[in-house]
Amino acid sequence: MVNSLKSMRAWLLKAVHLVQKTVRVIIDYIVLIVSSRYFFWGVIAFFIFEAVWVACSFRYPMVFDESFHVTITKLFSNQLSPFILNQPDFYDRYGNLSNGNATIFHYLMSFPYRLIVSLSGSFMIQIVFMRVLNIIMVASGLMIFANIFKKIGIRQVCINVALLFFALIPIVSLVAATVNYDNMLFLFTAWYLAVCVNILKSKKIIWHNYVWLVIIGCFASLVKFTFLPIFAASAIYLIFFVVKEYGKTFIAKFMQSLFLANKLTIITTSILLAVGMFSNLYLQNVVRYGTPFPACEKTMSLERCMKSYTIKRSINLEKTKNERPLSPLPVFTLDWIEIMTQSPGSTAATSATGRMVAANPFIAMRNIIFFGSIFVLVIIIYCWRAFSKNKGWYFLIIIASTVFMAVFIDNYLVYLKTHAMVGIQPRYLLGVLPIVIVMAVVSVGFLFKKSRYLKVVTLLIMLLIFTQGGGLITHIVRSNCNWYWDKAIVCEANNRARDLLTPLIK
Amino acid sequence: MRGKIKKVVNKAVQIIGSRYFFWFIIALFVFQAVWIALSFRYSMMYDEYYHFGLIEYFSHQWLPWINNQSVNLDQYSALARSPYLFYHYLLSFPFRIVALFTSDFYTQVISTRFINIGLFVGGLVVFAKLFKAMKIQPIFRNVALLFLVLLPVTPFVAATVSYDNAIFLLTAIFMFVGIRIIQSPKIQWHDYVLIVLIGMAGSLMKIAFLPIFAAGFIYVFIHLFINHRKKIKYNFIQSFIASSLWLKLLLIISTVIVGFFFIERFGVNIIQYHSLEPSCAVQIGAERCRSNYVELRSGDLKKARTGVPAQAPQYTLTWISTMESGLLITGANTKGKYGTEMGQPLPIISVVVSIGAIVSLATFFYSFDKLRKLSGFWMMMSISILYVGVLFYKNFSDYYTYYQAIAIQGRYLLPLLPVIMVFLVLGINYTMKKRLRLKLVTLIVVLVFYMNGAGIITHIIRSRNAWYWDNQTVYQVNNEAKNLLNPFVKEYWYEKEK
Secondary structure (H helix, E strand, C coil): HHHHHHHHHHHHHHHHHHHHHHHHHHHCCCCCCHCCHHHHHHHHHHHHHHHHHHHEEEECCCCCCCHHHHHHHHHHHCCCHHHHCCHHHHHHHHCHHHHHHHHHHHHHEEEEEEEEHHHCCCCCCCCHEEEHHHHHHHHHHHHHHHHHHHCCCHHHHHHHHHHHHHCCCHHHHHCCCCCCCHHHHHHHHHHHHHHHHHHCCCCCCCCCHHHHHHHHHHHHHHHHHHHHHHHHHHHHHEEEEEHHHHCCCCHHHHHHHHHHCHHHHHHHHHHHHHHHHHHHHHHHHHHHCCCCCCCHHHCCCCHCCCCCCHHHHHHHHHHHHHHHHCCCCHHHHHHHHHHHHHHHEEEEEEECCCCCEEEECCCHHHHHHHHHHHHHHHHHHHCCCHHHCCHHHHHHHHHHHHHHHHHHHHHHHHHHCCCCCCCHHHHHHHHHHHHHHHHHHHHHHHHHCCCCCHHHHHHHHHHHHCCCEEEEEEEHHHHHEEEEECHHHHHHHHHHHHHHHHHHHH | CHHHHHHHHHHHHHHHHHHHHHHHHHHHHHHHHHHHHHHHHCCCCCHHHHHHHHHHHHHHCCCCCCCCHHHHHHHHHCCCCCCCCCCHHHHHHHHHHHHHHEEEEEEEHHHHHHHHHHHHHHHHHHHHHHHHCCCHHHHHHHHHHHHHHHCCHHHHHHHCCCCHHHHHHHHHHEEEEEEHHHHHCCCHHHHHHHHHHHHHHHHHHHHHHHHHHHHHHHHHHHHHHHHHHHHHHHHHHHHHHHCCCCHHHHHHHHHHHHHHHHHHHHHHHHHCCCCCCCHHHHHCHHHHHCCCCCHHHHHHHHHCCCCCCCHHHHHHHHHHHHHHCCCCCCEEEECCCCEEEEEECCCHHHHHHHHHHHHHHHHHHHHHHHHHHCCCCHHHHHHHHHHHHHHHHHHHHHHHCCCCCCCHHHHHHHHHHHHHHHHHHHHHHHHHCCHHHHHHHHHHHHHHHHHHCCCHHHHHCCCHHECCCCCHHHHHHHHHHHHEEECCCCCCCHHCCC
């Protein structure tokens, strides 16, 4: 009896040992896979697949002002100059184009547009082509972000996981698949931050970093004015850094580095072009109207401005603002958080009737984004010491915070003017969201320290939750044939995918 | 110059951290609460009619339960199995003494309100002792308590005849005994008995005390088993033998009596009704229940329920927002016991509290590693998390029953606010490290803004004559105070536009 008990115990111990070993091997494999470069490329491919699916499925125009961007791109395709000096009346519905509404994004996009128009007469192919270009911009932005994170010492596994979760937020693929300047801004933001991090990490002054900084900063601001806070905050940060690091020797060292460079003419021309175009728009606006982005009615007649739906809505909201109560700041803040955490999980499209249709996020997505955001904030604060010794981190955190603050303040100022919650959209934060997500992933890693088991289990649980509406799933399951291009194959492919996915979603 | 500034800063720190400053806080609190008690007419908005009515009812009988509920009592809901009566029963004794001397209703209400203020002051003193036992420096204790007594809800609840005041005191004592147990290297039997006794008494006063009791009890007993293991029985007996006869008698008799009531209420309720708090309809029938305002409202809300309820995130934000404003509002029942007229929070204090909450929570998590080393930190956290979690769950389940965000009240956080606030103050202190001047300047700046609506100021500014007792002196004093304060208090710009 005693012997059989002993042998049973030994057998049990062996079994436990075997299970432990198997689990360890599985975890090692998972870590190995997730931390590999292949996984990174897998994430990029996955993101492109999602966005291309949306681009090929959803009919024109998509909800994030796609018709505006495509129309202005078309306008530029008829001219070689990037400036609109005389705005035709037809374009009044898009606001004041010459003072900031038509941007360098539309101008640059007009070239591939010219190309595709010459190759294909199909409107669908033209739009899908431009959408794919936008997707490539975001994918390139993701690659640059991965490089930035690598430069500041983040492990590949954290980068991969962070970018995967970023790609799994439904709004990311929806915005990327839209012809929209936010996508080019995403690329420029990543590129600009990469240059900044290069400056911060570099032990000596390399002239081309600073030149690139100015050129990309100016062009990014010309893509969309919302880059201005990033430009300003980073400039202030870098000035402080340079003064602290190099003091009065900076100019001498910079000139020394510059004189060693070839092709000074190209450099000078590029800088002059960037600064010139920047000044032509923003400085001129500041001088003439007292603001870098003047209201339409300051630059054109009110009658013409009222032809634009958004301007008409703003003016009407301002006129009727006293009909609506003004909530105190804390209440506005909570409402703002609610919208900002609800929209990333939702989807929307223009239906066959031309009406905009939106679908609410799945419960799991809604909850994970809301409670996840709170958790992310708490964990980043708690694990602050994991980042505190890195100059690059500080810089990225300041930039991310600046963007969040700028968007919040802008929304609040609009609210004060109109007493209405308008223009509150999480897509404005997408440019810095990879920074926040990677910080959260690093924090979780720091919190669990050496427990690979816990890290892997957390990752698997999160991925399981994201199967309930993550990424493309929301767009497929929440949509219907009315949302798609009028092509039977598109409808069929989406219906089949929906039939496949629906049983998996609770 | 630097030397002078340093001297001034040191002096200020010395003053704020002194015993005198603590007593100044107590005096300030008593002044505010007494002002409200003397000004606001009966019944005040936190169900004063219910509490005072039941105290008055119990003053006519010696037994703490109501077996045959008359129809007159239906306005208080079903009472036969109610787990809320212990407070009313206990308060009926001082009420009897007051009633012996005067039959004047005004005097009776004011006296009972004063007793409640006394209970709250007792709570503040015990909380201060608790923080001292946790080795928190006097300056942080005082700053936390100062901000607490300057929250508009604090003197307002204290001035109301309400079981919340007794719960505030009992929570403080419960935690204090818990800390003593954790800190003591030896087993003191009376501390363990006390913690059970207070836990049961508190739960009999208000069922919301149960999570505090459960969390504290579990924490303390896990601590006991981890630290004393096999010697528990022996040490318990040793400690029991060593204590005085009077202590033994007092504690055993009290525990037996309160324990009997505890089992009689909760035990019987669970066995007979499968619920800690049986519904009113089960006890006296739905029709009679409609005499009670809360039951009436619940029934009506359930009938009127339409649409789709919001999801958890949306509800959570509403809950946070309502809880926050619930700490800053004022109000009065101008049409008898119902028809509450609310006074909205003043804007600046509202913004200060919101920003302060966000910043201090951030500093709390930032300094978490230092804070968790405080003696008793995990006990406090366990109690706070379980209490707030249960409160949120209760509100949330009510929401899914009625599709209306009801019964979300900032005052429910009061028993734990001293602890939460002292941790938040410590979090800010740890984050600011040794920048003494910055800390002092921050304190002064925050306090200046906070005063724009702090404590009694909100109640004076937002109230009107219909809220006060029908007394010319009360009208005059409050109106003069309002005139005096008005120029300093900022309203929302849109209200000025009107």
